[in-house]
Amino acid sequence: MTAPADNKPLLDVRGLTIEIDTRRGPAVIVDGINLTVGKGETLGVVGESGCGKSLTMLSLVRLLPNKIRVKGGTAEFAGRDLLKMSKSELRQVRGGKIGFVFQDPMTSLNPVMRIGDQLCEPLIYHRKMNKADARVRAIELLRLVGIPGPEQRIEAYPHELSGGMRQRVMIAIGLACDPELLIADEPTTALDVTIQAQIVDLVKDLRKKLNMSVVWITHDLALIAGLVDRVAVLYAGTVVEDAPVNELFARPTHPYTRGLLASIPKLSDERASRLSSIGGTPPEPGRRPKGCPFAPRCGLAESVCHERVPVLEPVAGSGGHRVACFVAQRQMMEAA
Amino acid sequence: MAAEPLIKVENLVKHFVVRLGAFGERGATVYAVDDVSFDIFAGETLSLVGESGCGKSTTGFTLLNLQKATSGKVIFQGENIVSLDEKRMRPYRRELQIVFQDPYSTLNPRMTIGEVVGEPILFHKLATKAELPECVSRLLADVGLPARFAQRYPHELSGGQRQRVAIARALACQPKFIVCDEAISALDVSVQAQIINLLLDLQEKYGLTYLFIAHDLAVVRHISTRVGVMYLGRMAELATREQLFSNPLHPYTRALLSAVPEADPELEKTRQRQILTGDVPSPLAPPAGCRFHTRCPIAMDKCKAVVPEWREVVPGHHVSCHAVGMETAG
Known part of the structure; x- marks a missing residue:
């Protein structure tokens, strides 16, 4: 662990821009994203x-699919730029210092390898363990993620496990080398709520035990409410709002965040006849509007919103809450 | 009721x-x-x-x-x-109609939206060919899509728009x-x-x-x-x-x-x-008795052997659990 003693963030992404090749030429899909994750912090994206x-997260470990590439920006992880690392340096990071849990456990595990062997692979490669030690550690990991009878299950093939169990195996692989940062890309989307609750509790537990930083990618605002420290809301490849989790739910400021929150039916609500919804759909890559990407769907949009792109600015009267919206910023100026 | x-x-x-x-x-x-x-x-x-x-x-x-x-x-x-x-x-x-989960695979990619929505109308002879465009645009309006969408193909539509089309198709035969x-x-x-x-x-x-x-x-x-x-x-x-x-x-x-x-x-x-x-047991070999007893926090011996009866405990409130009756009795 070479984390600097000062409070520099563990992961510092600046101006990350990602492009995709389309028939109409290259189109920007991620437009100058800035993100930071502190040591021990959990960020919800x-x-x-x-x-x-x-794509933002995949680009950090340089796993972008063909035709999609990083156009610009930096991503410093513990002081080193991930985007400029050599292949061999990168190999030390992937699965070693940064653990990754992908969305779909059905396709991310190798179907013809026993799960024990898949768990041992990173241990032997990164930790230089011998086979016997790796096996002991693999059993330990399976127990850690709550798989019953790990001594037997280690011999199982992925198809012999249920979806929830496979996702646990994915998490165990992500955690195998005690990563400083765990990136979880919609790890519970394919699972049932009862299993989702188990996985969320598991990650909360492990985070405390191992003091790791976590980036949790999701589309479910309700899910991250009780899970993360800070939230970054993305819209059409830009961060539109970035705030501590309590602050975001108490004072959502960007019209898109407000719309998202209002469109979630809540269990504690009485039955409303209609949900408030955001009209329209997000812009396609290559057809991004000139100004604020949300302007065409925004009820508050003014002429300036269609002309210029707003940047993230601090929200007055709160620590660490930033929003990219001309209207919200002006309203705050007027209120002050 | x-x-x-x-x-x-x-x-x-x-x-x-x-x-x-x-x-x-x-x-x-x-x-x-x-x-x-x-x-x-x-x-x-x-x-x-x-x-x-x-x-x-x-x-x-x-x-x-x-x-x-x-x-x-x-x-x-x-x-x-x-x-x-x-x-x-x-x-x-x-x-009796149905709307499926995946709006990407339920629409025929080679049929225009107008054909997709119009097909059940013609099949059930609810309108003549001449009246069809009128019917289709009314249905599209019902689901909040402009009439010009009738000329488009499913791949030109977003997921939400496709689901609207699937709903319009289900509505087509009233x-x-x-x-x-x-x-x-x-x-x-x-x-x-x-x-x-x-x-x-x-x-x-x-x-x-x-x-x-x-x-x-x-x-x-x-x-x-x-x-x-x-x-x-x-x-x-x-x-x-x-x-x-x-x-x-x-x-x-x-x-x-x-x-x-x-x-x-x-x-x-x-x-x-x-x-x-734990997980849901396999439906190939469901547990005997109450099927939930393997994960139930309040399971009793009876639950492992006897299938709980489906009963109405309060008017309109049905449940199948051995423990529920006991709670109300005790």
Whole structure:
């Protein structure tokens, strides 16, 4: 662990821009994103499908699919730029210092390898363990993620396990080398609520035990309410709001965040006849509007919103709450 | 509820026979739906909830005779529709429609939206060819799409727009009853709210009855009149929305409700959760007795041996659990 003693963030992403090749030429899908994750902090990255949340995280470990590439920006992890590392340096980071849990446990595990062997692989590679030690540690990991009878289950193939169990195995692999940072990309989307609750509790527990930083990518605002310290809301490849979790739910400031929160039916609510919804759909890549990407769907949009792109600015009267919205910023100026 | 139900489901059973082993040499039975009975009343939204594999979708399919029931009855307009062959079923098909989960695979990619929506109208001879464009644009307007969309192909539409088209197609033959099989599960939160509103508006406008199959309890609470909770092919609890959410009786319902995350960080930090351990057992070999006893926090010896009876504890509130009666008695 070479984390600096000062309070520099563990992960510091600046101006990250990602491009995709389309028939109409290259199109920007992630547009100058800034994100930081502190040591021991849990960041929730929230957005709808296509907002670039998964691509942002995949780009950090340079796993972007063909035709999609990083156009600019830096991503410093413990002081080193992930985007400029050599292949061999990167190999030390992937699965070693940064653990990754992918969304779909059905396709991310190797179907013809026993789960024990898949768990031992990173231990032997990164930790230079011998086979016998790795096996002991693998059993320990399976027990840690709550798989009953790990001594027997270690011999199982992925198809012999249920979806919840496979996702636990994925998490165990992500955690195998005690990573400083765990990136979880919608790890519970494919699971039932009861299993989701188990996995969320497990990650909360482990985070405390291991003091790791976590980035939790999701589209479910309700899910992260009790899980993360800070939330970054993404819309069409930009961060539109970034705030501590209590602050975000108490004072959502960006019209998109407000719309998202209002469109979730709550269990504690009485039955309302209609939900408030956001009209329209997010812009397609390559057809981004000139100004604020949310302006075409925004009820508060003014002429300036269609002309210029707003940048993240601190919200008055609160620590660490930032929003990228001309209207909200002006209203705050007037209120002050 | 004195009113005559629109659809009466009696002891519905659906078993699938599957071949196991590399060469399919072993046969086994999946107990997908086992002895389920409930009524659906005109104008209501009855939701079925439960974890994947609990048989909620199979119930919807079997009820519409899209899959042959193993046994049991579904009474609609005095006829047991699950006993009908496809030809005699056809007049009823017009009144009983379904909207599926995935709006990407349910629309034929080579048909324009106009053809997709117009097909059932022509099939059931509800309009002539000349009247068709008029009908189609009215249906598209109903689901909030502009008439020019009739010329487009599914790949030009977003997920939410496709789901609107699927709903327009279901509406095309003026049904009384629509099964919404996870119809909003694949959509983004903001689009999901649009479709929920659309379903509520259409219900009001045309007096539709919905069987809403979903796993998102917050959505279910928002739109349902009554809610049924299924576990491993059996109905665990069925009650009005108020009863089920304020006074859940079955231990499984309680656990399910406590697992739903709430969009409120303060509440989430203090909330007492009852987290179920383990997974749902395989429907190939469901546990004897009460199927929930392997994960139930209050299971007794009786639960392992005797199947709990499906009974009405309070008017309109059905539950199948041995412990529930004991609580009220003691």
